[in-house]
Amino acid sequence: DTEVTQTPKHLVMGMTNKKSLKCEQHMGHRAMYWYKQKAKKPPELMFVYSYEKLSINESVPSRFSPECPNSSLLNLHLHALQPEDSALYLCASSQVFAGGSYNEQFFGPGTRLTVL
Amino acid sequence: GENVEQHPSTLSVQEGDSAVIKCTYSDSASNYFPWYKQELGKGPQLIIDIRSNVGEKKDQRIAVTLNKTAKHFSLHITETQPEDSAVYFCAASKKAAGNKLTFGGGTRVLVKP
Numbered sequence: 001d002t003e004v005t006q007t008p009k010h011l012v013m014g015m016t017n018k019k020s021l022k023c024e025q026h027m028g029h030r031a032m033y034w035y036k037q038k039a040k041k042p043p044e045l046m047f048v049y050s051y052e053k054l055s056i057n058e059s060v061p062s063r064f065s066p067e068c069p070n071s072s073l074l075n076l077h078l079h080a081l082q083p084e085d086s087a088l089y090l091c092a093s094s095q096v097f098a099g100g101s102y103n104e105q106f107f108g109p110g111t112r113l114t115v116l
Numbered sequence: 117g118e119n120v121e122q123h124p125s126t127l128s129v130q131e132g133d134s135a136v137i138k139c140t141y142s143d144s145a146s147n148y149f150p151w152y153k154q155e156l157g158k159g160p161q162l163i164i165d166i167r168s169n170v171g172e173k174k175d176q177r178i179a180v181t182l183n184k185t186a187k188h189f190s191l192h193i194t195e196t197q198p199e200d201s202a203v204y205f206c207a208a209s210k211k212a213a214g215n216k217l218t219f220g221g222g223t224r225v226l227v228k229p
Contacts, residue, residue, distance in 0.1 A: 004159075040222070042221060042222050043217075044219075048215070048216070094215065104150055105162070107160045107161070107162075109158055109159045
């Protein structure tokens with residue numbers, strides 16, 4: 001299995017809602033990532049988990065809350081979002097080699113989020 | 117931090133012709149340079165990558181070259197086909213940055229049949 005899956009594919013939520021995005025991989029990768037991608041722009045890193053521990057938070061607002069319950073799953077909990085948070089949210093995973101070296105990142109198809 | 121510039125932003129080629137996309141990076145410590153292809157409605161897909169100890173890498177119709185001295189790297193697609201139409205992103209990363217990928221702005225490639 002060489003796939004990163006993300007659910008849901010599309011999500012529409014109001015500014016007072018609480019929702020979660022889910023990402024799953026079964027490649028044995030121990031690094032997982034959340035990216036945000038606005039239209040016609042490159043992906044922007046939000047969070048990195050390494051061995052289920054948060055290793056990078058790119059100064060993301062607290063209304064985005066990541067969680068890595070095990071080595072295969074990555075969640076992004078959303079609360080009190082703003083319309084400008086509407087974007088494609090991408091999950092990725094990669095191996096972590098000895099010495100902390102990383103390898104290529106495999107991306108999922110993304111969740112298209114619309115905040116009304 | 118790292119900054120990656122990518123050119124051109126759009127590229128239109130005739131089927132069968134070659135396409136070249138160029139990227140420059142600012143951090144001389146960057147040592148890993150992947151290229152991603154993103155089709156409409158999909159996530160980025162890794163198509164080729166190169167590490168700083170290699171100057172060139174080929175995979176069928178795709179090749180990447182790296183000039184560490186000048187801090188630039190390029191993607192070459194030969195014998196382009198309509199299915200090569202997509203947005204291509206270059207990126208750079210280094211171990212010290214926790215494998216954070218810094219992406220270029222993207223190139224929209226259109227292959228005309």
